[in-house]
Amino acid sequence: MSPPGHPAGAEPVDIAGVGIHPFGRFEDRTITDLGVYAVRQALDDAALGRSDLQATFCGTAYGGVASGHKVLGRLAMTGMPIVDVEAGCASGAAALMLGAGSVRSGQYDSVLVLGIEKMPKGIIRSSFFDGWQETAGLSATPAYFALRAQRLMADSGITDHDLASVVVKNRRNGTANPDAMFRSEVTAEAVLSSRMVCPPLHLLMLCSPNEGAAAVVLRRRDSTAGAIRLRAATLVSHLPGSVLSESTPMSGLCDDSIPAPTARAARFAYEEAGVGPADLDVVECQDTDAARELMSCEELGLCAAGEGAGLVRDGITAMGGRIPVNPSGGLLSKGEPLGASALGQVVELVRQLRGDAGGRQVVGARVGLAHTIGRGANASVVIVGR
């Protein structure tokens, strides 16, 4: 299958502005409030008025009917096409792909891409599972994560201490991110002594579903020097295979001969952007659990397959390492508002490339990659550069 690349003569796309509502729990704010906050910030950042945008793509999984319309209605920005998009954890990236395509094709000059979410509390009932799967106890999402974690540990020689090291790294990074939910460091001992959710995964190795919003303004490239360029926004679904495995959040449980969705999305994105893993300066990747970060790194080509352990043991993905991963603190620090999380990663990359990331700045970053993998299965890879 060929990558969804630029058609001949396609217009280059800039990220003209970004905005984010912190990720966390906000009893006194609606999902619409969160979205309004992020959109206002992105418009200010892009120095655009509310009449300068021609279409909006809004990612949300739990928002419900016309979520994007409610946000834009509060801002007196309706009238344009507003399209709400759902693609599980990759919902925001799906919205970005559609927005980028509409600018690239020349349909629009400027579009708003928004991601909003207010996740239910507790263990979330997902319409993804059929009734018989719930009855049989097959709807325990963290258990699927645990099975993949166990296999990664077996196949790549990763220990529970390595998994704890991922959490320690990301939580340390998160202390410098005012938009993160958890801003305190944890020790490996604390991670390994936290409650066992599904072996081998302890509570602190799993991200928390929460609330938040992020917004990105895309524009057809003009001559503005120093603008951040959106070089690839790729989304794939799982290849045909076992319906009880490939469509789960992790895929690969029953069909490990099928290429991982993340690996395919990455290959297409690298081709589209004309870069490879060695060209990346900073990565924001899906760390729904600690093992998932290492698995993602392998699938993104940041290391050879089976060598994920070295990434943490040798500090390769730490701040100051060869390729810092999740300088924002990742989902382990920020929490995961499904519709907003992918765009939150893009906001982080833009700040990194502008040199605006404060105490978590990756010095001199020029090319960044953002990655999500989730239920569907959907995988997305976004590449930005300056």
Place this chain on the structure above:
Amino acid sequence: MGGDPRLLGSECPGCGALHFPRSDTCPYCGDRPSTACELPSRGTLWAWTTVHVPPPGYHGPVPYGFGVVELDGRIRVVSRLTETDAGLLRQDQAVHLVLTEVGEEDGTQMVSWAFAPSGRDRR
């Protein structure tokens, strides 16, 4: 709950894949119709964990085992496991199919399948 339970899957005449649950369209190649068939009732353990907190919509006992079982080297199936202590299980351990009660719904006792460790040293 008696007898010798079997899982029903399908076999694709086009690509030869076994798949589960039963479906008239092969999820690998799209061919139809696939032929219903009984899956092997013995296999080996490929991955496993334990669920301690009941997931939404589940009314059966906790904790319960959960894993992936390989049947005859031909198909892997996501399944409940009868063993709730992950530390007592090991890679490639022999397992066999059993029926297990998974709680009541609307006054009816619900039953599902699970795999149990084979051999005298296992429950």
